[in-house]
Amino acid sequence: MxxxxxxxxxxxxxxxxxxxxxxxxxxxxxxxxxxxxxxxxxxxxxxxxxxxxxxxxxxxxxxxxxxxxxxxxxxxxxxxxxxxxxxxxxxxxxxxxxxxxxxxxxxxxxxxxxxxxxxxxxxxxxxxxxxxxxxxxxxxxxxxxxxxxxxxxQELQAELSARAAAAKRRSKARRVRRALIDTILADNRLRMVFQPIMTVDEGTIVGVEALARIAHDPRRPPDVWFDEAEDVGLGLELELAAVRGALQELEHMGEGFMSINVSPRVARTTAFASVLREVDGNRIVVELTEHTRVHDESILQIELDDIRSLGVRLAVDDAGAGYAGLQRILGLSPDIVKLDIALIRGIDTDPARRALATAFVAFTDEIGAVLIAEGIETDAELETLRSLGVPWAQGYRLGRPGPLPHLRG
Known part of the structure; x- marks a missing residue:
């Protein structure tokens, strides 16, 4: 009703x-x-x-x-x-x-x-x-x-599913990338070349910088491979492999020092210190690279006392590249300071670059360090550095990276 x-x-x-x-x-x-x-x-x-x-x-x-x-x-x-x-x-x-x-x-x-x-x-x-x-x-x-x-x-679930799928893809890609580094290490695809470091006045070789080259596809610059290794958890292994490969050649180079590149993280390790104890530390220069950021250089300096006690000298690069480079120099008290290539390029025509290089000559003299100019490519750049009193230099104008025999030739 x-x-x-x-x-x-x-x-x-x-x-x-x-x-x-x-x-x-x-x-x-x-x-x-x-x-x-x-x-x-x-x-x-x-x-x-x-x-x-x-x-x-x-x-x-x-x-x-x-x-x-x-x-x-x-x-x-x-x-x-x-x-x-x-x-x-x-x-x-x-x-x-x-x-x-x-x-x-x-x-x-x-x-x-x-x-x-x-x-x-x-x-x-x-x-x-x-x-x-x-x-x-x-x-x-x-x-x-x-x-x-x-x-x-539903939106959240779709987002979570998408994130999970992306994480799965990243994990798979990481395994593939790690396998590449494993192959490089297992098959000894790493070889070392050496670039001479010379006196600017007389052109005599005082040492070499050991540089890694990796023969593996895809073809990449060495620093990309080292960053990749760090990202997949094999940075220490690849860096130590490069260090061992370089130091094997030390007995064949006659006089002079060998500069080897390592990240601050690796430089702190006992494994690295153990490798250095196998050679004459007085002939080794450790050049710190920028694979990992250093938050406190004064703490790193204390941690590096172990290897410096072996006679090993410490070098820092990128001097003149900004405040961070200066901070590293002040915090680490290096034995060698390397002028950044950006400061050297065109120094023969740029008064500001010449003034800054002159200041570094005086600064390194004051702290008891040696100054090296990197990336010399022209006679004009070399002559300018000579007139400014820069003691050592390296670059394509002085010698390209190659095997040790080319240095004696």
Whole structure:
């Protein structure tokens, strides 16, 4: 039997986000459907669908993407309890579809039975319009929150899946990169070449710098290979392999020193110190590279006392390249300072570069260090350095890197 809602005034305004909600009224009385259509239209809900054929409830829910079901419990054929059981059995467990049941039975047992069967709220006929709209709004808000939360969870899950896939790809790529370094070490793909370091005045060789070359595809500069090794956890192994390869040649080079490049991290290790103890430390210069950043040069200086006690001299490069280079010099008290190639390039035509180089000549004299100019490529650069009093130099103008025999030739 159709029943009209009470006429109590309804000062209710739905949230804007709820106005597009779709409501299904399952009731065997068409007049009741019309009444709810009018009631819901007063607050802006216009997508209201009526259904008298209760067994089709789940079908319509899916077809119309229903957000709320208003369900009459007392219907012939399939009653509201059976409809509730069908809906709750068929819906996605992750979904939240609110069902508000309607009945003329005002008893608490009727309410409890409906809630136990799966209803989310309960209204007694005749329906109070204000109460009905308030309960409908509350259920639609919960539905909206659930939809938004589920969508956000899906986004988060997709993001987590993407991150996991990316991490898996990175892990695989890292294994491939590590395998390359392992192959270089196992197959002895590392060879050493040597560049002469000469006196600027007389052009005599005072030492050499040992430089690594790696014969393996893909073809890359040595510093890229060393950075790669560090990144995959084999930096120490590759650096020590280069050091051993260089020191094997020490007995074949006659007089002079050999400068070897290592990162501060490797220079601190007992493994490196053990390698140096196998040779005459007085003929070794350790040049610190920039594979890893040094946070406190004064602490590093203390840690390097062990190898310096063997007679090993310490060199720092990039002098003149900025504040960081000067900070390293002041913190480490090196025996040798190497002028950065950027300062040498075009020094014969640039008064500012000449002035800075002159200052370094005086500075190294004051601290008892030797100054080496790197990257000499022209006669004009060499002559300028000679006039400024720079004692030692290296670069393509003086000798390209190669095997030790070319130095004697």
């Amino acid at each position: 159709a029943q009209s809602p009470s006429n109590r005034s309804v000062p209710l305004s739905l949230d804007a986000a709820l106005l597009g909600s779709r409501v299904l009224v399952v009731d065997d009385e068409p007049d009741n459907v019309v009444l709810f259509e009018h009631m819901l239209a007063t607050v802006g809900l216009t997508e209201v669908y009526g259904l008298q054929d209760a067994p089709r409830t789940m079908e319509v829910i899916r077809e119309r993407s229903i957000d709320l079901v208003l369900l009459d419990l007392s219907m012939p054929g399939m009653d509201g309890y059976e409809v509730l059981d069908m809906v709750r059995s068929a819906q996605d467990p992750e979904d939240f579809l609110p069902v508000l049941v309607l009945t003329a039975d005002p008893t608490s047992s009727a309410r409890d039975a409906a809630l136990h069967a799966g209803a989310n709220d309960f209204l007694t006929r005749p329906v109070d319009m204000a109460e009905a709209l308030l309960r409908i709004q509350n259920l639609l808000r919960i539905r909206r929150l659930h939809v938004v939360t589920a969508a956000r969870n």
